[in-house]
Amino acid sequence: MGRRVRGTAILTVAIGLYAAFIVWYFTVLEGVDYDQMLESMPPAMMDAFGIETLATIEGFLGSQIYSFVWLLGLGLYFAYAAGGLVANDAEHDRLDLLLSFPVSRSRLLLEKVASLFLPLIALNVGVGATVYVLAAVIGEPIDVANLALAHALSVPYLLVCAGIGLVLSVLVDRAAVAERAAIGVVFVLFLLESVVGGADELEWIQYLSPTYYYEPTPVLIDGSYEPIDAAILLTAFVGLVIVATVLFDRRDV
Amino acid sequence: MGAIEVAELTKEYGSVLGVDSISFSVDEGEVFGFLGPNGAGKTTTIRTLLGLFAPTSGGATVLGADVRDERALVDAKRRIGYLPANLGFHEEVTGEQVLEYHASIKGDRRLDDLLDVFTPPIERPIREYSTGNEQMLGIVQAFMHDPDLVIMDEPTSGLDPLKQERFNEFVRCESDRGTTIFFSSHVLSEVRRVCDRVGILRDGELVGLEDVETLLDQGGKRVRVQTIDEASEALATLDGVVDVDAFADGLQFVYTGDYNALLEALASYDVREIEISEPPLEDVFMHYYGPDGSATDDPEGESSV
Numbered sequence: 149m150g151r152r153v154r155g156t157a158i159l160t161v162a163i164g165l166y167a168a169f170i171v172w173y174f175t176v177l178e179g180v181d182y183d184q185m186l187e188s189m190p191p192a193m194m195d196a197f198g199i200e201t202l203a204t205i206e207g208f209l210g211s212q213i214y215s216f217v218w219l220l221g222l223g224l225y226f227a228y229a230a231g232g233l234v235a236n237d238a239e240h241d242r243l244d245l246l247l248s249f250p251v252s253r254s255r256l257l258l259e260k261v262a263s264l265f266l267p268l269i270a271l272n273v274g275v276g277a278t279v280y281v282l283a284a285v286i287g288e289p290i291d292v293a294n295l296a297l298a299h300a301l302s303v304p305y306l307l308v309c310a311g312i313g314l315v316l317s318v319l320v321d322r323a324a325v326a327e328r329a330a331i332g333v334v335f336v337l338f339l340l341e342s343v344v345g346g347a348d349e350l351e352w353i354q355y356l357s358p359t360y361y362y363e364p365t366p367v368l369i370d371g372s373y374e375p376i377d378a379a380i381l382l383t384a385f386v387g388l389v390i391v392a393t394v395l396f397d398r399r400d401v
Numbered sequence: 402m403g404a405i406e407v408a409e410l411t412k413e414y415g416s417v418l419g420v421d422s423i424s425f426s427v428d429e430g431e432v433f434g435f436l437g438p439n440g441a442g443k444t445t446t447i448r449t450l451l452g453l454f455a456p457t458s459g460g461a462t463v464l465g466a467d468v469r470d471e472r473a474l475v476d477a478k479r480r481i482g483y484l485p486a487n488l489g490f491h492e493e494v495t496g497e498q499v500l501e502y503h504a505s506i507k508g509d510r511r512l513d514d515l516l517d518v519f520t521p522p523i524e525r526p527i528r529e530y531s532t533g534n535e536q537m538l539g540i541v542q543a544f545m546h547d548p549d550l551v552i553m554d555e556p557t558s559g560l561d562p563l564k565q566e567r568f569n570e571f572v573r574c575e576s577d578r579g580t581t582i583f584f585s586s587h588v589l590s591e592v593r594r595v596c597d598r599v600g601i602l603r604d605g606e607l608v609g610l611e612d613v614e615t616l617l618d619q620g621g622k623r624v625r626v627q628t629i630d631e632a633s634e635a636l637a638t639l640d641g642v643v644d645v646d647a648f649a650d651g652l653q654f655v656y657t658g659d660y661n662a663l664l665e666a667l668a669s670y671d672v673r674e675i676e677i678s679e680p681p682l683e684d685v686f687m688h689y690y691g692p693d694g695s696a697t698d699d700p701e702g703e704s705s706v
Contacts, residue, residue, distance in 0.1 A: 151493070237489070240489045241485070241486075241487035241488075241489040242489035243453070244448070244451075244453060244483075244485035244486075244487065244489070245483070245485055245488060245489060245542075247451070247452070247453050248451055248453075248478060248481070248483035248485070249478065249506050249507065250475050250476070250478040250479040250506070250507070251475065251506070252471055252472070252475050253471070397471075398455075400414075400448075400453065400454040400455060401448060401453045401454065
């Protein structure tokens with residue numbers, strides 16, 4: 149538990165600092181006609197990184213922080229963290245003692261998942277507040293409701309990434325393998341969604357990727373989002389947890 | 402009903418047989434030693450008793466709870482203490498933090514008593530623990546909630562002889578308080594001091610279920626003598642001498658006869674060097690259960706001895 153608190157604190161501060169840098173960088177770039185430059189960029193890349201406009205603070209933060217750090221970086225982080233939840237204990241022979249407690253396997257697994265809510269909430273609140281305050285300081289205030297919504301909608305998405313890690317964590321006994329596999333799966337899903345987005349006949353593949361259901365930039369810009377997306381993500385998360393529970397119940401130790 | 406009842410329990414992993422149709426029961430308040438060489442299936446049996454492994458066939462109950470019934474077993478676990486073969490404590494936390502964590506889940510009614518007997522340096526991080534200290538911390542956590550049944554996998558491994566003696570004494574006291582104790586070991590001398598009864602496991606099969614007295618009587622002593630040739634020959638023919646191995650200036654054998662007779666015989670020769678010790682467990686098995694372990698026609702051994 150101590151390590152999780154420390155890790156969360158470090159991560160929150162690090163991303164907070166990155167956010168501060170991005171906000172400051174926006175002030176430096178003011179006056180540069182960014183959107184004109186963007187027209188020369190490949191549309192697939194714009195799509196992949198959620199770039200819509202770089203001329204407003206919302207668009208700039210959406211592409212530099214949310215589509216990049218939140219969608220990809222934290223997605224990978226939560227997949228990784230969840231990948232180690234059970235596999236780490238299995239690898240270090242901790243499950244023997246843990247499962248000798250008067251606690252059911254499913255409850256143990258749920259408590260492990262619950263431990264991820266600490267970084268999930270700390271990061272969203274910590275970095276969200278940092279971004280809000282700094283944007284106000286440079287005189288480019290962001291709509292607080294849109295900012296909060298962009299953060300809130302990231303929770304179901306990050307939970308799905310964690311769910312993918314969790315399933316791998318109960319399947320594999322080696323923490324490093326489970327963690328890397330989880331990172332790999334989430335990254336491949338991210339790439340697939342970006343790549344097939346343009347091709348009609350393979351379009352369905354993008355629906356498999358959790359990244360398809362979370363687009364922070366439009367939320368930041370004008371608060372537009374599809375409630376069904378969040379519902380799909382939450383359903384997927386619950387499904388993944390159920391699969392992990394069944395697998396964990398059935399496995400030896 | 403016994404504290405532990407095992408009925409035709411079989412556990413396979415793929416094609417590998419962990420334990421093969423073993424049956425035994427441990428009475429309440431009994432100290433039961435589960436004896437066998439490494440790899441015999443002791444840990445497999447123990448893990449099955451705690452619901453960590455699902456049995457392939459057959460079954461078991463602990464404190465009346467079916468090991469396949471998670472709900473019942475979780476309930477029973479409040480009254481069970483467990484010392485696994487590998488403790489896996491986090492390296493960076495202190496012993497005290499480990500115990501606080503365990504206390505928050507299981508309770509710590511007897512913690513202070515235990516820390517008087519076993520003395521791991523609880524203010525230090527586990528990283529700095531010796532194997533013996535870690536094992537002591539493991540023993541403390543197994544007993545801290547005053548369980549009715551304690552299951553231990555090789556509890557004395559890593560303990561120095563003094564701590565081992567303290568452990569034995571402690572187990573006897575616990576047994577007097579009515580706690581049922583089940584522990585595995587591969588060292589005969591360890592179980593003989595504290596156990597009421599012993600089950601012997603070999604290659605996944607229960608080859609014997611004995612009270613300790615019987616086991617020791619059958620076990621005999623291993624004698625290694627350096628002496629002149631004619632003495633060696635004479636000793637080899639003595640009653641109760643088995644498993645004779647001759648070497649250059651003496652011989653080694655297992656002696657199961659009357660000790661006085663052996664000493665008399667030895668006194669009449671020029672003995673240059675002698676060593677009398679407990680025979681290794683393997684030898685006890687070999688001699689009393691046959692090299693293939695098939696000598697027992699009564700492996701079920703349901704009867705309490």
